[in-house]
Amino acid sequence: MVDVALWSGLRPLVEGRDSVEVEGRTVGEILNALRRDYPALGPTLDAGVSVVVDGRVIASSLTEPVSPDSEVVLMMRLKGG
Amino acid sequence: MALDSSKTTGFKYVGTRPDRPDGLDKVTGRAKFGADAYAPGMLHAAIKRSPHAHARIVKIDTSKAEAMEGVKAVVTRADFATGIEGEFGNILENVMAGEKALYDGHAVAAVAATSALIARDAVKAIEVEYEILPHVTDVDAAMQAGAPVIREGAADSSVPEGLHPNIVRYYESGHGDVEAGFAEADLVIEDHFLTEATHQGYIEPHACLGTLGTDGKGELWCCTQGHWYVQKVCAALLDVETSQLRVTASEIGGGFGGKTTVFIEPVALALSRKANRPVKLVMTRAEVFKASGPTSSTSMDVRIGMKKDGTITAAQGTFRLQGGAFPGAPCEMTAMCAFAPYDLKHVHQVGYDVMTNRPKQAAYRAPGSPMAAFAVESVIDELCNKLGLDPIDTRLKNASREGTRASFGPKWPRIGLVETLEAAKAHPHYSAPLKPGQGRGISCGFWFNHGGETAVSLALSEDGSAQVAVGTPDIGGSRASMALMAAEVLGIPYEDIRVTIADTATLGYNEISHGSRVTYASGLATIKAAEDAVQKLCARAAAKWGIPEDAVYWEDGYAKPSGPNAGEFEPLHIGDITATMGATGGPICGHFEATPEGAGVSFATHIVDAEVDPETGKTSVVRYTVVQDAGKAVHPTYVEGQFQGGAAQGIGWALNEEYIYGEDGRLQNAGFLDYRIPVASDLPMIDTVIVEVPNPGHPFGVRGVGETSICPPLAAIANAVSAAAGVRMRQLPMRPSRILEALESAVDG
Amino acid sequence: MSKTHVTTKVNGDEVEFLCDPRETLLDVLRDRLNLTGAKEGCGTGDCGACSVTVDGRLVCSCLMLGVEAEGKEIGTVEGIATGEELHPLQRKFIEYAALQCGICTPGILVATKALLERTPDPTEEQVRYWLAGNLCRCTGYDKIIRAVMDTAAEMREAS
Ligand code: FES
Ligand code: FES
Numbered sequence: 001m002v003d004v005a006l007w008s009g010l011r012p013l014v015e016g017r018d019s020v021e022v023e024g025r026t027v028g029e030i031l032n033a034l035r036r037d038y039p040a041l042g043p044t045l046d047a048g049v050s051v052v053v054d055g056r057v058i059a060s061s062l063t064e065p066v067s068p069d070s071e072v073v074l075m076m077r078l079k080g081g
Numbered sequence: 082m083a084l085d086s087s088k089t090t091g092f093k094y095v096g097t098r099p100d101r102p103d104g105l106d107k108v109t110g111r112a113k114f115g116a117d118a119y120a121p122g123m124l125h126a127a128i129k130r131s132p133h134a135h136a137r138i139v140k141i142d143t144s145k146a147e148a149m150e151g152v153k154a155v156v157t158r159a160d161f162a163t164g165i166e167g168e169f170g171n172i173l174e175n176v177m178a179g180e181k182a183l184y185d186g187h188a189v190a191a192v193a194a195t196s197a198l199i200a201r202d203a204v205k206a207i208e209v210e211y212e213i214l215p216h217v218t219d220v221d222a223a224m225q226a227g228a229p230v231i232r233e234g235a236a237d238s239s240v241p242e243g244l245h246p247n248i249v250r251y252y253e254s255g256h257g258d259v260e261a262g263f264a265e266a267d268l269v270i271e272d273h274f275l276t277e278a279t280h281q282g283y284i285e286p287h288a289c290l291g292t293l294g295t296d297g298k299g300e301l302w303c304c305t306q307g308h309w310y311v312q313k314v315c316a317a318l319l320d321v322e323t324s325q326l327r328v329t330a331s332e333i334g335g336g337f338g339g340k341t342t343v344f345i346e347p348v349a350l351a352l353s354r355k356a357n358r359p360v361k362l363v364m365t366r367a368e369v370f371k372a373s374g375p376t377s378s379t380s381m382d383v384r385i386g387m388k389k390d391g392t393i394t395a396a397q398g399t400f401r402l403q404g405g406a407f408p409g410a411p412c413e414m415t416a417m418c419a420f421a422p423y424d425l426k427h428v429h430q431v432g433y434d435v436m437t438n439r440p441k442q443a444a445y446r447a448p449g450s451p452m453a454a455f456a457v458e459s460v461i462d463e464l465c466n467k468l469g470l471d472p473i474d475t476r477l478k479n480a481s482r483e484g485t486r487a488s489f490g491p492k493w494p495r496i497g498l499v500e501t502l503e504a505a506k507a508h509p510h511y512s513a514p515l516k517p518g519q520g521r522g523i524s525c526g527f528w529f530n531h532g533g534e535t536a537v538s539l540a541l542s543e544d545g546s547a548q549v550a551v552g553t554p555d556i557g558g559s560r561a562s563m564a565l566m567a568a569e570v571l572g573i574p575y576e577d578i579r580v581t582i583a584d585t586a587t588l589g590y591n592e593i594s595h596g597s598r599v600t601y602a603s604g605l606a607t608i609k610a611a612e613d614a615v616q617k618l619c620a621r622a623a624a625k626w627g628i629p630e631d632a633v634y635w636e637d638g639y640a641k642p643s644g645p646n647a648g649e650f651e652p653l654h655i656g657d658i659t660a661t662m663g664a665t666g667g668p669i670c671g672h673f674e675a676t677p678e679g680a681g682v683s684f685a686t687h688i689v690d691a692e693v694d695p696e697t698g699k700t701s702v703v704r705y706t707v708v709q710d711a712g713k714a715v716h717p718t719y720v721e722g723q724f725q726g727g728a729a730q731g732i733g734w735a736l737n738e739e740y741i742y743g744e745d746g747r748l749q750n751a752g753f754l755d756y757r758i759p760v761a762s763d764l765p766m767i768d769t770v771i772v773e774v775p776n777p778g779h780p781f782g783v784r785g786v787g788e789t790s791i792c793p794p795l796a797a798i799a800n801a802v803s804a805a806a807g808v809r810m811r812q813l814p815m816r817p818s819r820i821l822e823a824l825e826s827a828v829d830g
Numbered sequence: 831m832s833k834t835h836v837t838t839k840v841n842g843d844e845v846e847f848l849c850d851p852r853e854t855l856l857d858v859l860r861d862r863l864n865l866t867g868a869k870e871g872c873g874t875g876d877c878g879a880c881s882v883t884v885d886g887r888l889v890c891s892c893l894m895l896g897v898e899a900e901g902k903e904i905g906t907v908e909g910i911a912t913g914e915e916l917h918p919l920q921r922k923f924i925e926y927a928a929l930q931c932g933i934c935t936p937g938i939l940v941a942t943k944a945l946l947e948r949t950p951d952p953t954e955e956q957v958r959y960w961l962a963g964n965l966c967r968c969t970g971y972d973k974i975i976r977a978v979m980d981t982a983a984e985m986r987e988a989s
Binding site for chain 2: 864867869878906907910926927934957962968970
Binding site: 007008009012013016018025030043044047052054056057058059060061073074075076078 | 140237238239241251253254255257411414417429489490491492493494529531532533534596676678679680778
C-alpha cells in the first residue's frame with residue numbers, strides 16, 4: 001500500500017482524512033486505484049492532477065514507478081507561462 | 082552500451098557564450114515573424130468585436146458587409162464546429178462568441194476581403210443587435226451575493242456549496258495547526274493586498290496566415306509558443322482531422338505565456354475555408370489588449386506570525402484571482418507558490434478562481450506566483466522591520482531546503498534557495514549605502530518549472546555536421562542553447578550544428594513552450610537524440626574494426642577503441658564515419674521522444690533600491706540585482722537576459738502597468754500610450770548573479786530560468802518603495818497618484 | 831477607391847508604387863514593397879518597431895502616409911548593412927545578445943544608427959532617452975544599452 005497525501009480541499013471528499021492508502025506500483029496504477037476506491041475524487045482526477053513522488057513533480061507520465069515507502073503527494077496540475 | 086553524457090562540470094561548449102545562430106537574420110530584418118508571411122491570392126481579415134462588457138447577442142446582420150466589393154467571406158459562430166465541451170469549448174466561445182458577448186472586445190463576427198482597408202470597412206458594416214446585461218469586472222465584487230452571473234454552471238466540483246456561481250474553482254492546502262502557530266508568535270501581522278491585471282506586452286501582435294480547403298486539408302503559419310497545440314485546437318474547432326492541418330511556427334516576437342493559447346487562428350481558417358483562399362489575420366494593438374489574455378487581478382489576505390528571533394511560526398493566505406469570463410485563473414498556483422520559500426510547521430492557503438466580464442486570463446511568466454510573493458514578502462518585510470531583524474538573515478533562518486516539507490505538501494529535493502540568499506547577502510549591492518530618500522527591498526520568489534511532451538530529431542550530414550529539429554519555438558536564443566548541448570555530446574564545433582524549429586508535420590507532438598521548459602525539456606531531448614546518434618556512430622566504427630559495439634566509446638568527436646583489449650585502431654572522426662554512411666548501413670540519425678519529468682524548481686532573490694519623489698509620487702528604480710538558481714547556465718548571456726527581462730517586466734507591473742476598466746465595463750487604456758510598459762529611460766542596468774545548483778533531473782543539471790525572474794520584483798520593489806516613502810504600499814501598481822495618496826493619509830493619520 | 835502613384839527612394843534604390851491614400855508608409859513598405867523588416871507593434875506611434883528614416887530623420891512609419899513618401903529618401907533596417915559587411919551596431923547586437931525575440935531589433939537598430947550619426951559619443955542617459963520611444967519587452971534594455979555604448983566607442987576609434 002502507498003500512502004497518498006491529499007491537498008486539504010479534497011479532504012471533505014474522503015471523510016476528512018488528509019491521506020489515503022491505495023495499491024499501486026506506478027503513478028498510473030495509483031491514480032486508477034484512487035478512482036476506484038474513492039469515486040468522490042473522480043472529478044478532481046479528471047480535471048488533471050500532478051503527482052509528486054519523493055519530491056519530483058510528475059506532471060503526466062503514468063509509468064513513473066512508485067514504491068510503498070515513496071512519499072506520494074497529489075497536487076493540482078501545473079500550468080506555466 | 083547505454084550512453085550517458087550526464088555531467089555537471091568539465092564542459093567544453095555548455096556554459097560558453099557564442100553568437101546565436103539566428104542573429105544575422107534578426108539584425109538584418111530578414112527573420113520572418115507572424116505578420117511577415119504572404120501568399121498568392123491572399124485575403125486580409127478583420128474581426129468585429131463587442132463594445133459591451135456583457136450582452137446577449139440578439140441578431141447579427143452581415144448582409145451589408147457581404148455585399149461590399151472585395152469582401153469574400155464573413156463568418157460568425159455558425160461557421161465553427163458544434164458540440165465541443167470542456168477546455169476546447171471555452172476556447173471556441175472565446176474565439177467567437179455564441180449567445181452572449183462576455184467582455185469588451187469579445188469577437189462576434191469576422192470578414193475576409195481583398196485588402197485590409199476593405200476588411201476593416203466591412204467590419205463596420207456588420208450590424209449586431211445586443212441586449213445589454215449587467216456586468217462585473219472586479220474580483221471582490223464578482224464574489225458578492227447579487228453580482229451578475231457570468232455563466233451559470235461553470236463551477237467545477239472543487240467549489241464548496243453555497244458560494245457565488247462566479248467562483249468556479251477552489252483550492253485549499255496546508256499542514257499543521259495555524260491557530261496554534263499564531264499563538265506561539267511574538268508578532269502577528271495580517272494585511273490585505275490588491276494587484277491589477279497586467280499584460281505580457283509582447284511587441285508582436287498575434288498574427289497568422291491560414292489556408293483551409295473544403296477537402297479538410299490546411300496550412301497555418303502563426304506566431305505561437307506551441308504549434309502542436311494550435312493544430313489540435315484548430316482541428317477541433319473546425320472539425321477537421323488534426324494531422325491534415327500542418328502548422329508552422331513563425332519567429333515569435335515575444336510571448337511570455339500570452340501565446341500559449343489560441344485567439345485568431347481558427348477564425349482565419351474558417352474564413353479561408355469559406356472563401357477558398359489564403360487568409361491573413363493580424364491583431365491590432367488595441368485588440369491585443371482587449372481580446373488576448375492578460376493576467377488575473379487579485380485580492381489577497383496574508384497573515385504571518387513571527388518570533389522575536391525571526392522564526393516564522395505560522396502563515397495563512399487567501400488568494401482571490403479574477404480570471405475573466407472563463408474558468409482557469411491560476412489560483413492554485415498562487416496558493417502553492419505563496420509560502421514555498423519557507424519551511425513552515427503551520428501553514429494554510431486558499432485560492433479562488435473567479436469569473437468576471439473581462440477577457441480570459443492567460444499565462445504570464447510564472448502565472449499566479451508574482452502576486453503571491455508580493456503579498457507574502459511584504460508581510461515578512463513588515464515583520465522584520467517591526468522586530469528589528471535583517472531581511473536576508475530572517476529568510477535564511479526559515480528557508481526551504483532539501484528535505485524540508487514544502488508548504489503545498491511534498492518534501493523538497495535539492496533546491497537552491499539558500500544559495501541565492503547567501504549570494505545576495507554577499508553581493509556588494511546589499512551593503513552599499515543608500516542616499517536620503519532611497520529605500521532597499523528584498524524578496525524571494527519561486528516557480529515550479531515544467532517538462533512536458535517533447536520530440537527532437539537529429540540528422541548527421543555526410544561532412545559530419547548535424548541538423549537538429551526541435552518543436553519548441555525559439556523565443557529568446559534557444560537555438561543557441563540546443564546547439565551547445567548537441568555540440569557537447571557529439572564533440573563537434575557549435576558552428577557545425579544547425580537547429581531548426583520543425584513544423585507539426587515533421588516531428589512528433591511537442592507541448593507548448595511554457596513552464597520554462599524549453600532549455601530543460603528540448604535540451605534534454607536534444608542531448609538524448611545526440612546520444613542516440615553517437616551510439617549509432619560507435620556501432621559503425623565497431624563494424625568497421627570488427628569488434629563488439631560496447632568496445633567502442635565516443636570522445637571529442639571521435640570513435641575510439643575502449644582499451645587495449647578492444648584492439649589497436651586509429652580513432653575514427655565523425656566525418657570519416659558519415660562520409661561513408663550510405664554504404665555502411667544508411668543515414669545516421671538520432672531521435673528522442675518522451676515526457677521528461679525531472680524539471681527542477683527554481684528560486685530567486687532580488688535586491689532593489691528605489692527612490693521616491695515626495696512632490697510627485699514618482700518612483701525611480703536606482704539599482705537592481707537579480708540572483709537566481711539556473712541549475713546550469715547553458716548560454717549564460719541568454720540566462721542573464723531572462724533574469725533582466727523578468728525583472729524589467731516586474732518593475733512595470735509594480736509601478737505602472739494596469740488594466741483600467743470604466744463603470745461601463747470597457748477597457749480604458751487599450752494602447753501602449755496609456756498602458757505604459759517600462760521604456761529605456763525608466764530603468765537602470767540590471768545586475769545578475771547566476772547561481773548553479775544542478776537539477777538532478779537533467780543530464781547537465783539545467784533548470785528552467787524564464788519564469789522565476791518575475792516572481793520577486795513586485796514585492797522587492799514594494800518593500801523598497803515602502804522603505805523610501807515611509808508608508809506601506811499594499812496595492813499595485815504603485816503609480817505616482819497612489820503614492821501621493823498614501824503619503825497624505827500617513828500624514829493625516 | 832482611386833490610388834495614388836508615388837515615386838520614392840528606399841535604401842538608395844528608386845521605387846514606385848500605387849497606394850490608397852489611407853495606407854501608411856509602414857503598410858506600403860511591408861505590403862507593397864516586400865520590406866517586412868519594419869514591424870507593426872502598435873500602429874499608433876508608441877512602440878518604435880516601425881522606425882525608419884525619412885531624409886535622414888527618424889520617424890515612425892506607422893504615423894506617416896505612403897503618399898507622403900513622394901520624392902523622399904527612406905532608410906530601413908534592410909539598408910543598414912553594406913553588402914556583406916554588417917553595420918557595427920548589427921555586429922554588436924549579436925555579440926551582446928541585445929535581442930531575445932528580435933521583434934524590436936529592426937526599429938532599435940534604425941533608431942540607434944540615427945543617434946550615432948548625430949551624437950557619436952552619447953552618454954548612457956542620452957542613449958536611454960533617445961530609445962525611450964522604442965519598446966523592448968524582452969531584454970530590460972541592459973544589453974541593448976551596452977551594445978550601443980560599445981559600438982559608439984568602436985566607431986569613434988575607427989574614424
Ligand atoms: S508600429 Fe509604429 S510606433 Fe508602433
Ligand atoms: S527582444 Fe523582444 S521585444 Fe526586444
